Amino acid sequence: MTAPTKITVATTWLDGCSGCHMSFLDLDERLIELAQKVDIVYSPLVDTKKLPDRVDVGILEGSISSEDDLEKAKLFRAHCNLLISLGDCAVTGNVPAMRNHFKLADVMDRAYRENVTLQPQIPTRGVPALLTPVKPIHGEVKVDVFVPGCPPSADAIWYVLNELIEGRTPDPSSVTRFGA
Amino acid sequence: MAQPATIPNVRVVTLRIDDRDLSAREDETIIEVCRENRIPIPSLCHLDGLSVWGGCRLCMVELEGQSRLYAACSTRVAEGMRIQTNTERLQRYRRTIIELLFAERNHVCSVCVSNGHCELQWLAQKCGVDHVRIPYRQVAYPVDSSHEMFRLDHNRCILCTRCVRVCDEIEGAHTWDVMSRGSDCRIISDMAQPWGDSDTCTSCGKCVQVCPTGALVKQGTSVGEMVKDQHFLPILARRRHLQ
Ligand code: SF4
Ligand code: SF4
Ligand code: SF4
Ligand code: FES
Numbered sequence: 001m002t003a004p005t006k007i008t009v010a011t012t013w014l015d016g017c018s019g020c021h022m023s024f025l026d027l028d029e030r031l032i033e034l035a036q037k038v039d040i041v042y043s044p045l046v047d048t049k050k051l052p053d054r055v056d057v058g059i060l061e062g063s064i065s066s067e068d069d070l071e072k073a074k075l076f077r078a079h080c081n082l083l084i085s086l087g088d089c090a091v092t093g094n095v096p097a098m099r100n101h102f103k104l105a106d107v108m109d110r111a112y113r114e115n116v117t118l119q120p121q122i123p124t125r126g127v128p129a130l131l132t133p134v135k136p137i138h139g140e141v142k143v144d145v146f147v148p149g150c151p152p153s154a155d156a157i158w159y160v161l162n163e164l165i166e167g168r169t170p171d172p173s174s175v176t177r178f179g180a
Numbered sequence: 181m182a183q184p185a186t187i188p189n190v191r192v193v194t195l196r197i198d199d200r201d202l203s204a205r206e207d208e209t210i211i212e213v214c215r216e217n218r219i220p221i222p223s224l225c226h227l228d229g230l231s232v233w234g235g236c237r238l239c240m241v242e243l244e245g246q247s248r249l250y251a252a253c254s255t256r257v258a259e260g261m262r263i264q265t266n267t268e269r270l271q272r273y274r275r276t277i278i279e280l281l282f283a284e285r286n287h288v289c290s291v292c293v294s295n296g297h298c299e300l301q302w303l304a305q306k307c308g309v310d311h312v313r314i315p316y317r318q319v320a321y322p323v324d325s326s327h328e329m330f331r332l333d334h335n336r337c338i339l340c341t342r343c344v345r346v347c348d349e350i351e352g353a354h355t356w357d358v359m360s361r362g363s364d365c366r367i368i369s370d371m372a373q374p375w376g377d378s379d380t381c382t383s384c385g386k387c388v389q390v391c392p393t394g395a396l397v398k399q400g401t402s403v404g405e406m407v408k409d410q411h412f413l414p415i416l417a418r419r420r421h422l423q
Contacts, residue, residue, distance in 0.1 A: 088290055091311050098288060101320035133318055138311060146311040150290030177305035179289025179296070 007165060010042040010055040010080060014069035015096040015134065016062025019151040020087035021045065026154035034158075037165050055080045057164060063089045063096045064135045068128035077141040082164070085137045086157070088150040088178060095150075097134040104132050147172045149180035156180070195261040210252035210263060211239055221265055222274055222303050224392055225340040226253035227410070229417030231349060233341050238274055238303070241265050249273070271307065278304050279312045284363060285321055286335040287393075293406040294394030300338060301393075317363070324369075326376030329399055330388050334366050337395035343367060343387035350416050355381040386412070 013021060021044060027034065041055060042048045058080030064070050077083055088094035099107045108130075113120040137143050147160055156176040163170035191206045197219055204213040209232070214221045224236040234254035241252045244262035252265070264270070281287075281300060289295050321334035344356040344367060355378050359368045369375040388396045389408050397406045 085311070092282075092288075093316065094288060094290055097316070097318075100316075100318045101286075135315075136311070138313075139315065143311070148310055171308065172310050173305050173308045177289075178287070178301055179292065 007038045007056045008041045008052070008054075009038045009057045009059065010051055010076065011040070011045070011059040011061070011086075012042070012072055012076065013044060014060060014062035014072055014090070014137075015065035016087060016089045017095075018044070018061070020061040020090075020149075023149075023151035023154055024086075024157055027158055028154070030154075030158055034161065038161070051075060051079050053079060057082050057084065059084045059086050060090050060137050061086045063093045064131065064137060064140050065096050066128040066130050070131065070140060073137055073141050082144045083137075083142070084145045084147060084160070085143045086147050087152055088148055090137045091146050091148045092178060093134050093136045093139075097136075100133040104130060145170060145172065147176060148178045149176040150178075152176045152180060193257055193259040193261075195257055195259070195263065197263045198265050204257045206257065206259075208257055210241060210250070210255050210257055210261075213257055214252060214265065219265055220306075221252050222307060223253060224299060224303070224338060225342065227342050227346075227390055227413065229350070229413035230342060230345040230390070233345065236277070236338070236340055238277055240270060240273060242267055242270065274307050275309050278307055278309045279314060281338050282309070282312045283314045283316050285317075285319075285337065291403055292336065292394045293397050293401040293403060294336070295404040297404070297407045298394060299392035319363070321366070324375050325399070326374035327378075327381070327383075327399070328376065329383055330375070330385065331397050331399050332367075332369075332375060333395050333397070335395075336393045337367060338393055339365055339367070340392060341367070342390040342392065343396055346386045346390045346413070347381075350413065350420060351382060351384050351386050353380045353382050353384075356387060389413075 011021065040046050042051045058076040060073060060076055060083065062069065064073055085091045089096055108122050112122045145160065147156060149156060153176065156172065159175045160170045160172055192203050193206045194201065194203045196202070197214060200217070202213060202217055211221050211223060211226055221239050223239040225233040226239060232254045234251045237251060239252040240249040242264040243250055282304070289301050292298070295301070323334065324332040341358060344358060347356050348354040355369050356367050359366060359372055369378045370380060375381065388398060389410055390413065394406060
């Protein structure tokens with residue numbers, strides 16, 4: 001072990017567009033500096049298939065819109081010491097939650113029948129059931145740090161991660177806001 | 181609050197705001213004195229040039245020796261007042277008020293025409309509202325696009341009544357009013373008719389400019405494009421007073 005103090009980080013996306021993860025990648029050359037301080041142990045950005053038993057920091061993008069999202073959120077909560085809601089979808093429900101004003105059946109019809117020209121059909125096999133209403137992460141599990149923004153800028157993500165690495169409590173409102 | 185054009189022998193009082201000794205005219209409100217002295221007080225319904233409404237309660241301050249809170253926009257200064265504008269308790273209340281505003285209707289800043297130019301969004305950040313603890317109500321409100329130049333989205337309305345007051349007090353048209361109570365409360369044009377059918381609206385656009393949020397906007401604006409300009413207001417308000 002060369003650096004036993006490295007912080008372990010896990011990330012995943014629920015109902016989001018992956019834009020918050022892209023913003024994370026926008027850290028560009030700072031990723032190299034970050035890699036010296038943290039170990040990304042589970043994420044769409046790495047190969048690992050299983051969330052380790054204990055992780056220091058969990059980062060969730062996206063809202064809770066399906067049974068699968070809910071399961072992942074609970075799993076992250078159970079395995080991560082500190083849980084971060086990254087981005088407006090995770091923090092407020094944002095765009096995915098806009099379907100809350102419609103009946104789920106109407107939303108499905110709109111997406112899979114009305115606007116489809118080839119074999120209109122509602123998918124049922126191998127897809128998780130959708131939940132109503134769409135909720136922010138903290139609507140289901142306890143969240144420790146909220147980083148609003150659509151997406152939060154790379155600078156905002158950098159600031160939050162650094163504060164945590166340094167053992168301080170970040171104040172995300174000093175660097176980002178809803179819709180930023 | 182509308183300023184009198186001439187100042188007939190008003191007295192000057194001394195007071196203390198956040199441990200700063202200040203003097204002010206006795207006919208001024210606390211928020212006016214704070215603004216003059218660059219002491220930030222969050223506010224939504226207050227707007228320089230319009231009458232006092234005192235509805236949003238964001239501007240609450242603490243007065244020494246009083247247990248209840250006072251709205252800085254509707255409380256006049258007095259000799260010897262000691263005011264605290266930013267205590268932990270006030271910060272907590274302000275955060276809660278802002279969260280309630282976000283939870284009541286539907287604010288999706290990322291796709292809002294006012295994104296980046298909205299007083300509610302800005303205040304949320306200023307007051308450290310990085311999430312809303314109460315569940316969102318998730319009830320859809322109507323959008324009135326019947327006016328050829330402007331649009332009203334009740335989902336973004338915080339019922340500050342700035343539009344009602346500017347249309348009545350400055351434009352003199354009194355197109356807007358307030359109807360119903362609680363979560364049904366909404367602003368209406370004329371007798372709750374579509375705005376586009378209004379006989380009274382002169383299409384001056386003043387209501388659109390003073391609206392703090394994306395509730396009243398210009399037609400044809402896309403995300404983040406609705407920038408508001410309120411410079412006309414103090415000037416017109418002063419002229420109205422001279423008449
Ligand atoms: S009105 Fe303001 S707070 Fe509401 S969605 Fe638009 S930008 Fe956000
Ligand atoms: S455009 Fe002018 S007249 Fe019409 S409602 Fe707004 S303030 Fe009143
Ligand atoms: S439409 Fe705008 S100005 Fe009028 S009450 Fe609503 S938020 Fe205030
Ligand atoms: S600004 Fe004072 S109550 Fe709204």
